[in-house]
Amino acid sequence: MAPTDAIGDTRTITIIGAGLAGSLLAIYLARRGFAVEVFERDPDPRTLAEGNEGRSINLALANRGIAALRGVGLQHRVGAIALPMAGRMVHLPGQEPTLLPYGQTSAEVIYSVHRAELNRTLLDAAERTRRVRCHFRQRLETLDLTAGKAQLVDESSGRQYEMPLGPTIGADGVGSRVRQAIESATGGSSRSDLLDHGYREFQIPPEDDGQHAMNPEALHIWPRGELMLIALPNTDGSFTATLFMAREGETSFASLEAPSAMTGFLEETFPDVASRLEAPNASRPTVGVLGSLYCEPWHHEGNALLVGDAAHAIVPFHGQGMNCAFEDVAELDRCIADSTQWSQAFRQFQVRRQDNARAIAEMALENYHEMRSAVADAAYRLRRALEQALERRFPSRFVPRYSLVMFRHLDYARAQQRGRINLRILRALTEGISSLDEVDWARAETLVNKLLEPLPEA
Ligand SMILES: Cc1cc2nc3c(=O)[nH]c(=O)nc-3n(C[C@H](O)[C@H](O)[C@H](O)COP(=O)(O)OP(=O)(O)OC[C@H]3O[C@@H](n4cnc5c(N)ncnc54)[C@H](O)[C@@H]3O)c2cc1C
Numbered sequence: 001m002a003p004t005d006a007i008g009d010t011r012t013i014t015i016i017g018a019g020l021a022g023s024l025l026a027i028y029l030a031r032r033g034f035a036v037e038v039f040e041r042d043p044d045p046r047t048l049a050e051g052n053e054g055r056s057i058n059l060a061l062a063n064r065g066i067a068a069l070r071g072v073g074l075q076h077r078v079g080a081i082a083l084p085m086a087g088r089m090v091h092l093p094g095q096e097p098t099l100l101p102y103g104q105t106s107a108e109v110i111y112s113v114h115r116a117e118l119n120r121t122l123l124d125a126a127e128r129t130r131r132v133r134c135h136f137r138q139r140l141e142t143l144d145l146t147a148g149k150a151q152l153v154d155e156s157s158g159r160q161y162e163m164p165l166g167p168t169i170g171a172d173g174v175g176s177r178v179r180q181a182i183e184s185a186t187g188g189s190s191r192s193d194l195l196d197h198g199y200r201e202f203q204i205p206p207e208d209d210g211q212h213a214m215n216p217e218a219l220h221i222w223p224r225g226e227l228m229l230i231a232l233p234n235t236d237g238s239f240t241a242t243l244f245m246a247r248e249g250e251t252s253f254a255s256l257e258a259p260s261a262m263t264g265f266l267e268e269t270f271p272d273v274a275s276r277l278e279a280p281n282a283s284r285p286t287v288g289v290l291g292s293l294y295c296e297p298w299h300h301e302g303n304a305l306l307v308g309d310a311a312h313a314i315v316p317f318h319g320q321g322m323n324c325a326f327e328d329v330a331e332l333d334r335c336i337a338d339s340t341q342w343s344q345a346f347r348q349f350q351v352r353r354q355d356n357a358r359a360i361a362e363m364a365l366e367n368y369h370e371m372r373s374a375v376a377d378a379a380y381r382l383r384r385a386l387e388q389a390l391e392r393r394f395p396s397r398f399v400p401r402y403s404l405v406m407f408r409h410l411d412y413a414r415a416q417q418r419g420r421i422n423l424r425i426l427r428a429l430t431e432g433i434s435s436l437d438e439v440d441w442a443r444a445e446t447l448v449n450k451l452l453e454p455l456p457e458a
Contacts, residue, residue, distance in 0.1 A: 024069070
């Protein structure tokens with residue numbers, strides 16, 4: 001039988017996936033009084049040995065993600081395992097590294113957080129509510145949405161079993177089985193735009209005295225045009241570095257597959273750091289695939305809904321996938337509060353989030369270019385300096401797009417729109433000049449006042 005649509009008549013909600021979105025969502029739903037059953041394909045990350053924890057070891061957490069954590073009182077717990085990063089430390093060949101601050105105040109920082117530690121913190125908090133039960137190594141195989149039944153596999157024994165489900169939320173990431181079920185029940189569709197570029201991670205161990213080998217208060221970048229290396233600090237004194245580069249072609253992961261070829265390439269391309277780069281656990285897939293996922297619809301009536309990467313995976317170059325997934329969770333909670341029926345809450349959620357997800361997907365793709373090549377470019381640096389000067393002069397109207405995304409709570413779609421206007425202003429004001437001293441400030445004031453509405457308070 002299909003699950004009830006009345007929110008008030010529902011006692012139990014099922015979540016598929018106990019990753020970052022699934023475990024935070026379980027806490028939100030438990031606080032609304034629901035019993036929450038979470039099914040996760042992988043083992044409990046709290047029982048895993050270190051170094052066996054899957055992809056992207058650390059992540060950048062920003063304001064939107066922190067706001068969603070604050071919604072369930074977890075900001076301090078997560079704060080204790082996070083390191084602030086004040087800007088990008090840009091490493092260009094033959095030059096001293098320079099720090100390009102992300103914002104203008106000491107509060108405008110982002111945080112490096114260890115994925116598995118964050119996941120463990122969220123799972124502990126979920127279980128502390130006493131309303132959440134997590135079932136690990138239980139993989140969703142298929143979902144019959146009209147009958148409200150799921151087929152699962154117990155990964156430890158291989159046993160297949162069927163169970164009835166109430167409203168079900170797919171937080172099962174980019175390869176979502178829940179999405180497949182929604183697609184087949186609704187005649188919907190999905191598309192993955194894979195990037196030609198992939199990624200590979202390395203560790204930079206602490207120095208002998210346990211300290212970080214580089215400034216830990218920055219996200220380090222080595223932009224090299226068609227490729228880049230970045231490194232984010234960890235609380236144990238190490239950094240996790242990620243090399244982003246073409247998967248195939250002349251200079252690519254494929255052409256550098258032999259370890260000696262990769263070592264030679266790293267030494268030549270990143271001489272200041274190459275000797276410190278260590279390949280982590282060999283069991284990890286060597287080259288990760290990146291892409292943007294678009295799908296429609298995100299729900300089937302009041303039976304199932306997608307959140308996080310399952311609905312809208314994006315490339316990682318704005319450091320927003322998890323932040324967006326956390327914002328989804330807080331928004332879904334508001335949709336549930338505003339609705340009497342699941343179908344109404346799920347529809348509202350899609351309406352409120354879809355344009356925003358598309359906007360951050362586009363901005364994340366644009367940021368790849370910025371990170372791997374534009375930060376090394378003089379015209380970009382002038383525009384960036386002007387952005388900051390304009391923000392200081394006209395703080396209620398001109399805020400750089402990066403800051404709107406990372407430090408404010410303005411919808412992604414509005415941040416994107418304002419970013420386009422910002423760019424017009426910046427291009428107009430920097431045309432034919434090479435330093436801030438040459439900026440026509442009277443014209444700047446006219447343009448800013450004419451083109452940009454005042455922003456809501458930060
Ligand atoms: C290299 C890289 C760097 C990144 N850096 C950042 C960053 O700096 N900042 C940021 O905000 N985001 C970043 N992201 C994006 C971020 O990792 C994702 O957006 C985030 O993990 C999404 O969370 P999620 O819970 O939706 O999905 P996931 O984290 O993918 O979790 C899905 C969960 O579902 C489980 N699952 C899957 N299928 C099944 C099934 N059939 N049955 C049961 N369980 C299942 C999985 O095991 C997993 O635990 C990065 C991503 C990558 C690849």
